[in-house]
Amino acid sequence: MSASSPRHLASRHLASLTLLRLAAAAVVVPAAAFTAPSVLAAQSGPALPKGMTRVTSVEGITEYRLQNGLRVLLAPDASKPTTTVNMTYMVGSRHENYGETGMAHLLEHMLFKGTPTLRNALGEFSRRGLRANGSTWTDRTNYFASFAANEDNLEWYLGWQADAMVNSLIARKDLDTEMTVVRNEMESGENNPFRILMSKMNAVAYQWHNYGKSTIGARSDVENVDISRLQAFYRTYYQPDNAVLIVSGAFDPAKTLTSISRTFGKLPKPKRALPPLYTVEPVQDGERSITLRRTGGTPLVAALYHVPQGSHPDATAVDLLSGILGDNPSGRLYKNLVESRLAAATFGFTFDSHDPGTVMFGAQLASPAQQDAAREAMLKTLESIKTEPITEEELERARTKWLKDWDAAYSDPQKVGVSLSESIAIGDWRTFFLARDRVRAIKLADVQRVAESYLLQSNRTLGAYVPTDAPQRAPAPKAFDLDKELNGYTGDKDYAQAEAFDPTPANLDARTQRKTLDLPNGPVQLALLEKSTRGRVVNARLSLQFGDADSLKGKMDVSRAVSALVYRGTPTLTRQQIDDKFDALRTDVSFAGSGTDLSVNITTTRDNLAPAVALVMDILRNASFPEAQLDEYQRGELASIEDDRQEPDEVARRTLARHGNPWPAGDVRYVQTFEEKAAAINGLKREDLVAFYNQFYGAGKVRFVAVGDFDGKAVEQSLTKGLEGWKTAPSYTRVSDPFHPVEPKQFDLPLPDKANAFYAATMPMPVQDTNADYPALYVANYLLGTSETSRLWTRVREKEGLSYNVRSALNVSLYEPTADWTVYAIYAPSNRAKLETAIKEELARAAKDGFTDAEVKDGIASIMSLRKLTRAQDRAVVRTWAEYLELGRTFAFSADLDRKMQALTTDQVNTVLRKYLKPEAFSSAAAGDFRAK
Structure with missing residues (x-):
């Protein structure tokens, strides 16, 4: 449950920001505009229930409509035995009136609180093994769930959505308990300087339109919301004619x-008319600016x-232009700011929306002293395209x-449902495909014209104000006929469904x-494991292992730097050329190492x-480890370290990790302080990396x-040829990390000016995943704090509303008897005493x-469903096989663990729980601003 934002904004480190490319965008079109008789006449499909009509179909995705106005999209794909259901309501922060900011997001939370027939939707999701959530943005609110293909779960979830659409209680008592949770989420966002800056810039950029208001809402509006007004908002917008239901993945279309039809068809067609929205943001007629001052983080422009x-x-x-200017490392901002050492990182992305929106560019700086020079260089780069035109090479790279990215979204049954939901939110789902067609066909002259038209000083909102004598005005938005362009549109003809794959352990081993x-x-x-997939996608991992604890002494930071920089250049290829080659191969690749190993993850096509x-x-x-790339790596890492110094979760986790770490400095298992890590990064030399x-x-x-x-x-053949003649690496010996007892200790970690706090507690245990107690421990941890029906979640999140997220985690070694049991939560600093008391009481009570028998039975059933869902994810199977190859295992081990958990009794689970869970043995850390205010 969240107030959504563009994909990469969740990242705390701007150094990792990447170009946002929304796969679709549209305006709302009249209901009648969807029908295309010439297309429908040629369609075939399952027989339709009474009262349902088929509207149109594009590339295997078909739209239907019920008499009450509900639109339905079916996107069948049997290649993975998972089903994803999205319910999108065309209501977001854009629809809120004065005093109602945050209401759309608050309703998203409230919908999970229950109806007269179901009081805890999240708990039932967890019991059934559904991965479900909701999100709110400017133009829509959506609810989505993914689960292992199961007709009973699909029928149940459809029934819940229909029930929640018109029967949600939206009760005062539920609102009161949820209020702290929503405030907790609001305060969590206030910990991130970039998110605050973005929100402030939008508020300055829009004078009248609601896009200038944050989706999370004004604190005063949220805290003082009138329950009757909230209920009226719900009754207005949560209706069949304002919603689109999407079902994607493996399912029987006819059933x-x-x-x-059975669950939603009985809902009446609304008699009310949706309130018209007619506010149009005028053309901006002069640059605007905002300066934000907060504690912590790194400078931004x-x-x-x-x-x-x-x-x-x-x-x-505009989308392509954001890549041409903001991508790393090909973008103009990167070349003009990062490579000149004016910035640590740059970015660019669009806010695709129903009404005219915005495009944003910026840079993360290493020092405040660079702010003026970096801002000047950024603006010169952005607003000089008329004299320095876009090139064909830049356009083709961005295209x-x-x-x-579009291919990656379309090939995944879960992603395609979410992508269609976003398209619907701003108009018509078919623009998911239309956007692709437009990208294929766009000309250089169009990109150049758009850059010259909109990247203007007078159309800019910045962190500084600069007056001008002769402001230029961007062209006013003009209406166009989207329905005409979509009339008869069918998309690509060359698409094919993939095989229905059974992800049971036995079949995974057999195949x-x-x-x-x-x-x-x-x-x-x-x-x-060869199998057909949608889009002919394949996931792979290449792993190298080398050295041992003795040979790696004092070299951990060098090893990490080598793994991060190994792909950034060869004697014949620059980093840009390497990126271009992978893009040309439609390949996503990442390199990661942790001392004695390197893993290369690959996602591409057949x-x-x-x-x-x-x-x-x-x-x-x-x-070849170019010197410039090492310099960039150091600046990026140092910027991240500076951010981490003020992040409550990072400070708390590192403090506990150091408390429980017995290894001396220089050992690969040693946990550094922030200062030691920064000093090590500063001390890296190219000759050390090469050596x-x-x-x-x-x-x-x-x-x-x-x-x-x-x-x-x-x-x-490719592997054999690639490895031919390569020298043999030093013999590998796994670095052991055996169990050792840790004296319990409590840490108080003050962080000034942080609106959100973080709590973590951990306890070491001598357990391996082959231990006879492990199956029962797995279940016990799930019931204690992993699921949405767990003890911690029910008490802290649902009953008392003290935390947006509270969990327990069991980290058990695959190699030796060592493990740790961890509990963590985010919360408002003022709730510290209540939260810590609640957690301690629940640990003691467990x-x-x-x-109970019911908890154990439902928990095991939920775990089995989630494990089945995980085994249906190709990336998870790749990761598991990589571990099993090293351990000499097969998926028979996974099946055996399933059987052992299914055979557990309540007494067995409780016996193991009491054997290991020792509340007094936990070390804890609380990080945040706990000063009285």
Whole structure:
């Protein structure tokens, strides 16, 4: 449950910001405009229940409508045995009146509080193993759930959505308990300087339109909301004719339509008329500015420009322009600010929306002293396109990246449902495909024209005010006929459904080819699971292991830097050229290391896996570690460290990790202070990276896992050729981290000017995942604090409303008897005493009284459903096979764990719980601003 924002804004570190590319955007079109008789006549599909009509179909996605106005989209895809359901209501912060800010988001929370027939929706989701949530943004509110394909769960969830649509209680007592939770979420956002700056800039950029108001709402409006007014808001907008239901993934279309007709068809067509919205933001006639001053974080400069609505043809050019200017490392801002050392990171993204929106650019700085120079360089880059035109090379690079992201969304049954939901929120779901077509067809002249029209001084909101004698005005938005452009639109003809795959452990083992490539310089373990997928997508991981605890002494920071920089250049390829090659192969790749290993994660398509592997091997064998890239890495890491020093969760977690760490400085298992980490990053030298790389990187201990649509023989050949002649790495020995007792201690960690606080408590245990007690511990932890029916969640989140998120986590080693049990929560500093008391009381109650038969039965059923859902995710299967290859396991281990958990009795779970759960043995840390106010 959240007040949504563009995808990358959740990141705390701007150094990791990437270009936002929304796959679709549209304006709302009249209901009658959806019908295209010439298209419908050629369609075929399941027989329709009485009162339901088929409207249109594009690339395997079909729209239907009930007589009460509810629109339904079915996007069947049997390639993964999971189902995702999205219910989108066309109501967001744009629809709120004076005194109502935050009301759409508050309603999103309240819908989960219950109806007369179900009082705890989140608890039932958890019991059934559904991954469900909701989110609110400017133009829509949506509720979504993913689960292992199951007709009973689908029928139940559809029934709950229909019930919640018209029967939610929206009760005063529920509002009172939820209020602290909403405030907690609000305060969590206030901890992030970038999110606050973005909100303030939007408020300055819009004089009249509601896009200038934050979705989370004004504190006074939220805290003083009138319950009758909230109920009236609900009755107005939560109706069939203002909603679109999307079902994607594996399901029976005919049965699903029947279920939808049975659950939603009985709802009456509303008699009320939706309130008209007619406020239009006038053209901005002069630059505006805002300066924000807060404690912590790193300096930022940013610029915001008004642009057309997301459905406008010019919005396509704006999306691509945001990549051309803001992408890393190809973007102009990156080249002019990061490479010149004026900034640590740059970004650019659009706010695609129903009404005319904005595009935002900016930079994260390493020092306040750079602010004036960085702002000047940023503005010169953004507003000089007339004299420094966009090039064909820049356009093609941005187009390739955009289409790669679109392919990734379309190929995933869960992502496509969310993408369609976003398209619906701002108009018509078919613009999901129309946007792709526009990107394919756009010309350089269109991008150049849009840049010159909207990236103007007079159209800008900035962190400084600069008067001008002759302001330029951006063109006023003009209406266009979207319905005419979509009339008869059918999208690509060349699409195909994938196979229905059974993700049971037995089938995963049976379908996976496990073998060893015996190469002269060392063996390569393989686990290859070939199957057809939507979009012919494949996920893979290449792993190298080397060295041991002794050979890595004093080299942990160097090892991490090498793994982060190994792909940033070779003697023949720059970082930009490497990125371009991966983009051309429609491949997402990431490199990560933790001392004695390097993992390369690859997501691509069937025809591109072998060449992507070849490119990865070329990079690994010929890394050159350019000095400029090391310098950029150091600045980015140092900026992140500065952010972490003021982040309550980072401070609390690091404090506890250091308290429980027995290893001396220099050991790969040692936990550094912020100061030690910064000093180590500052001290990195290119010659040290090169020396480490030459000593440790090579063949010898190599594994490769692939799951999806690929040619196994071609991949083997690519690996064999890529490893041929590579030196053998030093022998690998796993670095052990055995159990050791830790004296309990409580830490009070003051952080001034932080609106949100963080609590964490941890206790070590001598347990491995092969331990006979592990199945019962797994269940006990789930019931204690993992699920939405858990003891901690029910007490702290639901009953007392003290925390937006409270959880427990069980981290158990796969290699040796060592584990830790952790509890954590975010909360308002003023609620510290109540929250810590509630957590301690629930831990003590669980240890004393144990769990009930009903809790254990429902918990195990939920766990089984979630584990089945996880095994249906290709990336999770890749990750698991990578672990199993090293451990000599198969998915029979996973099946055995399932059987052991299913056979557990309540007494067995409670016996193991009492054996290990010792509330007095937890060390805890509370970080935040606890000064009396």
